[in-house]
Amino acid sequence: MSDIKEEKGELSIHTENLLPIIKKWLYSDREIFIRELVSNGVDAMTKLRLLSLSGEAKDPGELFVDVCIDKDKKTLTFKDTGIGMTGEEVKKYINQIAFSGAADFISQHEKNNDLGEIIGHFGLGFYSAFMVSDKVEIFSKSYQDNTDAVHWVNDGGTEFSMEKADKADRGTDIVLHINKENEDFLEEFKVREVIEKYCNFLPYPIKLNGKEINNQHPLWLKRANEVKDEDYKNFYSKLFPMESEPLFWIHLDVEVPFNLKGILYFPKIRHELDSSKGRIKLFCNQVFVTDNAKEIIPEFLTLLQGCIDIPDLPLNVSRSYLQNDPYVKKISEHITKKVADKLNEIYKKDRAAYENFWDDISIFVKYGMMNNEKFFDKVKNVLMFKTSDDVYKTLDEYKEKNKGINKEENGKQVVLYASDPEKQAALIDMCKGQGLEVIYFNSMIDVHFIQFLEMKDTGVSFIRIDSDTNAMLSDDKKEKIVDENNKSVDDKIEELFNSILKPEENKSLKIKVQALKDTKIPSIIVFSEHMRRFKEMNAMFCGEMGGADIFSDHTLIINSSNEMISKLVAAKDDADKKELVEKLVLNVFDSALLAQDNLKGEKLVKFLERTTELTGMNL
Numbered sequence: 001m002s003d004i005k006e007e008k009g010e011l012s013i014h015t016e017n018l019l020p021i022i023k024k025w026l027y028s029d030r031e032i033f034i035r036e037l038v039s040n041g042v043d044a045m046t047k048l049r050l051l052s053l054s055g056e057a058k059d060p061g062e063l064f065v066d067v068c069i070d071k072d073k074k075t076l077t078f079k080d081t082g083i084g085m086t087g088e089e090v091k092k093y094i095n096q097i098a099f100s101g102a103a104d105f106i107s108q109h110e111k112n113n114d115l116g117e118i119i120g121h122f123g124l125g126f127y128s129a130f131m132v133s134d135k136v137e138i139f140s141k142s143y144q145d146n147t148d149a150v151h152w153v154n155d156g157g158t159e160f161s162m163e164k165a166d167k168a169d170r171g172t173d174i175v176l177h178i179n180k181e182n183e184d185f186l187e188e189f190k191v192r193e194v195i196e197k198y199c200n201f202l203p204y205p206i207k208l209n210g211k212e213i214n215n216q217h218p219l220w221l222k223r224a225n226e227v228k229d230e231d232y233k234n235f236y237s238k239l240f241p242m243e244s245e246p247l248f249w250i251h252l253d254v255e256v257p258f259n260l261k262g263i264l265y266f267p268k269i270r271h272e273l274d275s276s277k278g279r280i281k282l283f284c285n286q287v288f289v290t291d292n293a294k295e296i297i298p299e300f301l302t303l304l305q306g307c308i309d310i311p312d313l314p315l316n317v318s319r320s321y322l323q324n325d326p327y328v329k330k331i332s333e334h335i336t337k338k339v340a341d342k343l344n345e346i347y348k349k350d351r352a353a354y355e356n357f358w359d360d361i362s363i364f365v366k367y368g369m370m371n372n373e374k375f376f377d378k379v380k381n382v383l384m385f386k387t388s389d390d391v392y393k394t395l396d397e398y399k400e401k402n403k404g405i406n407k408e409e410n411g412k413q414v415v416l417y418a419s420d421p422e423k424q425a426a427l428i429d430m431c432k433g434q435g436l437e438v439i440y441f442n443s444m445i446d447v448h449f450i451q452f453l454e455m456k457d458t459g460v461s462f463i464r465i466d467s468d469t470n471a472m473l474s475d476d477k478k479e480k481i482v483d484e485n486n487k488s489v490d491d492k493i494e495e496l497f498n499s500i501l502k503p504e505e506n507k508s509l510k511i512k513v514q515a516l517k518d519t520k521i522p523s524i525i526v527f528s529e530h531m532r533r534f535k536e537m538n539a540m541f542c543g544e545m546g547g548a549d550i551f552s553d554h555t556l557i558i559n560s561s562n563e564m565i566s567k568l569v570a571a572k573d574d575a576d577k578k579e580l581v582e583k584l585v586l587n588v589f590d591s592a593l594l595a596q597d598n599l600k601g602e603k604l605v606k607f608l609e610r611t612t613e614l615t616g617m618n619l
C-alpha cells in the first residue's frame, strides 16, 4: 500500500520569504545547521527507542547518526537510523514549516542575534540546512511496516517535490547540496570541529564518514561517587584544552524541583584581567546550546568553568523573559548555594588546602560577595585574609588576635591593612614591633571590597597603615614641655621644617609633628584614608591607567621621638650649621618619599647628590 503519489506543491508558509530570512539571520552562526540536523536524527532515534520499549516497535538494532561528506558531489549527508517519516509525515512536519507562532516571532525579532539559538525550538531546525545549501533532499523510511520510503526535494524556494523512493533501510538521510560560498563545510576538519563542539556528548554514536567521534557518556551524567579525581581533571582538559589544572570542582546533580546536572570547575584566577576566563557551557539534553548563559548562571559565577545540562530549560522564549522566569531564578539560586556550600565544606574539612588555593579564588569570592547577598551570608565566615604574620585568617580570627588595636569611636574594631607590602615595609615593621598584624590587600577589587565590608555588619573599620588615622603609629603618652616662650619642642620642629620645605608653596603637602612609637624612623608620609579612597575610586571609574595620584594630598609626619630630629632642632639656630641642617631636613623629607617609592627624576638626582655629600662629611 503506497501513500505517496508523485507530487509538487508549495511549502505552506505564512511569510513569503521565510527561507531568505532564515539564511540572512543565521548567517553569522551558519554552523548550527549541523547541530540542528544531528539533533533531529537523535530525536528520531529516541522516539524509536521509546516505541520499542513500549512494544510498539521492533528492536531498533544499531542506532547512530552518520555525517558523510562527498566532495565530488559536493554533498553533506546526515544519515540516521531513527523513526523515519512517511510521506504524510513529511507533508505535516516538513512542508508546513511555519505555524503562525514561529512566523510572527521571526518577523518581530528579525534583528535579534539570539535567534540562532532559539530557532531549533520552533520547529525550524531542519530549514537551517538552507543556510549552506542550494538544494536539500530527504530520503526517509518510516519504522512502520507497509509504508513506502519517500524522497523530498527543495531547491531553496517555496516549491518542493515529493515522490516514492527506493530506500530500503529504516531512517532518514538528509542530503545537503552545499553551495559555493559554504564549501568549507565539505572539509572533514571543519565538520568534525562543529560536531565536537555541539554534539560531542550526545547519547548515541555520532559518526563522521563512518567513524564514531563523540563521547556518549559525559561525566556529568555519572554519580559523583563513581567518578575519580583523575576523571574530573581529564574531562576538564577536554572541555578546556588550553587551561592549567583546575583547583577543585563541584558536581551538580539535582532532580527536584528541577532537573539539573553538571560540573563546575574553579580555575586559577590570579588577576582581575583573568576574569574573562570563565565559560560555563550550557547543554540541553546533552546538546550544546551556548557558553554565554548569562541569565541562568549568576554573573559572578561566570568566572567559573564547566558545563551544566538542564533538560527542561525553556529556551523557546526570549532572553529578557528568561531573566524574570522563576524557574531560571531557582536554578541560579541553587547553583549559587552549591558553590558556597563547597567553599564551606573544603574550609571545614581541609583548611590547609583551602588556604593553599585562597589566592587563586579570592577575587572570585570577593566579587561574588559583593554581587549576591545570599552568597555573602554563606561565605562570610570563610573569607580569608593574608596577614603580615604570613598566615591566612578569617576576620574573626584577626579581630581576636589583634584586640589591642584601638577601637574607633563608633566601637568598630580597626583592621590595619597594607596595599603594597614592599613599599609599606617600614610601616608594617612598626606594627609588627607592637605585636600587631597587618592584612594584605593587593587587587583592584579590594578598593571596593573594603568599602563594602565596612557597610556590612562586620563591626570593623579598615585603615591603611600609611593613613593619618592610624593611631597605632603614634605614642600619645609622650609629654609636651614648653619653654619660656611657651613653645614646645614640637612647635620648634614644625617651624624648622616649615621654613625649609615651605608647605605654603606646595599645596599638596602638610607637615605635622608627632611622637611615633618607632623611634628609629625620622619621618613618614601618611594620607587621608577618606580622600585616598575617594581618589582611588574615582581613578577606577575614569579608567585612569596609573591609578589615583594620592600624593596630591599627603602629610609628612616628623617623628619627635627620633634622635636625629632632636639634634636638628638643637642645631637649628647655629649659624655654622645652617647649610648642613637644611640639607638634612631636605633628606628627611626625601627619604620618606623614597620609602613610598615616590622620589623620581630631578628630585631623586638631587637627593643622591646630597646624600653622597652628607656621607662624605662624616669621614
Ligand code: ADP
Binding pocket: 036, 040, 041, 044, 080, 082, 083, 084, 085, 093, 094, 120, 121, 122, 123, 124, 125, 126, 127, 172
Ligand atoms: P523540530 O525538530 O524542532 O521539531 P524541525 O524543523 O527540525 O523542527 O523538524 C520538524 C519535524 O520534522 C520534527 O519534529 C520531526 O517530526 C520531523 N523530522 C525532522 N528531521 C527528522 C528525522 N531525521 N527523522 C525523523 N523525523 C524528522
